[in-house]
Amino acid sequence: MTLRKYLVLAATIVFASFGDISLSYGMKRVGAISAARWTELIAAVFNPWVALGIVLLLGFLTCYMSALSWSDLTYVLPATSFGYVLLALLSILLLHEKVTLARWIGILLVSSGVAVVTRGPSTSRQQPGPEATGAGEPS
Amino acid sequence: MSAIRTWSAIAGIVLSSTAGDVLLSRAMRQIGDVGERRRREGLAAVVKAVMTHPSFLLALFFMAMAFFGLLLALSWADVSLVVPASASLSYITNAFAAGLFLHERVDRRRWMSALLVCAGVAVLAA
Numbered sequence: 572m573t574l575r576k577y578l579v580l581a582a583t584i585v586f587a588s589f590g591d592i593s594l595s596y597g598m599k600r601v602g603a604i605s606a607a608r609w610t611e612l613i614a615a616v617f618n619p620w621v622a623l624g625i626v627l628l629l630g631f632l633t634c635y636m637s638a639l640s641w642s643d644l645t646y647v648l649p650a651t652s653f654g655y656v657l658l659a660l661l662s663i664l665l666l667h668e669k670v671t672l673a674r675w676i677g678i679l680l681v682s683s684g685v686a687v688v689t690r691g692p693s694t695s696r697q698q699p700g701p702e703a704t705g706a707g708e709p710s
Numbered sequence: 711m712s713a714i715r716t717w718s719a720i721a722g723i724v725l726s727s728t729a730g731d732v733l734l735s736r737a738m739r740q741i742g743d744v745g746e747r748r749r750r751e752g753l754a755a756v757v758k759a760v761m762t763h764p765s766f767l768l769a770l771f772f773m774a775m776a777f778f779g780l781l782l783a784l785s786w787a788d789v790s791l792v793v794p795a796s797a798s799l800s801y802i803t804n805a806f807a808a809g810l811f812l813h814e815r816v817d818r819r820r821w822m823s824a825l826l827v828c829a830g831v832a833v834l835a836a
Binding site: 598601604609641643682 | 731732734735738739741742743744745781782784785789800801804805808809812814815816817819820822823825828829831832833834835
């Protein structure tokens with residue numbers, strides 16, 4: 572793993588986190604949409620917050636696709652789940668939300684999952700070589 | 711009734727997003743390292759290779775299904791149920807699907823990571 576690849580993974584995390592926040596905020600403003608009136612979902616796309624969320628999620632998709640071009644899906648998904656920790660820490664630090672015990676446990680569990688996967692090889696595609704022998708990459 | 715509707719939507723989101731992720735991963739694996747390819751052939755060639763790849767187009771369809779499924783579910787159920795449930799379950803279904811369809815070596819380390827993240831996301835996002 573090179574610095575460039577770690578930066579792509581970091582950008583994936585940041586785009587996904589802020590994209591989700593924007594989308595969630597926008598849909599709260601749009602309000603409930605029933606299954607029978609599903610066409611209202613198309614109108615919801617033009618809400619500025621939903622639109623911003625989509626732009627950010629397109630940034631996420633670009634970085635995510637780049638990561639998938641050189642890493643396994645079962646590496647990229649857990650590694651980028653650190654976004655959940657980022658979101659929780661931001662809400663604690665910036666929004667001064669209450670830090671419950673459950674929240675600390677969640678942060679610990681996700682961080683452990685990220686630590687476990689990133690200490691291993693990022694791909695299982697090439698059979699011979701150090702990765703296949705379980706030696707892993709320097710992390 | 712509303713619980714059945716909500717969990718059906720969650721199941722739909724999980725299956726659609728897993729199909730999207732697996733197809734996207736397959737497309738990008740076949741295209742190769744986009745950074746290296748961009749240096750060799752230029753950005754336009756990479757964009758063309760991605761946009762015309764059948765697996766990518768199919769992945770887009772499933773990701774759009776998952777996206778609109780999420781919007782629909784968010785409009786009628788609590789975000790505190792839909793997001794953690796669909797996000798955390800996706801880590802498990804993706805680990806299964808990556809082993810089955812992408813032939814990734816999902817070893818004990820990868821499974822442990824998927825389970826830890828799954829549990830953590832469920833606790834954090836709830």
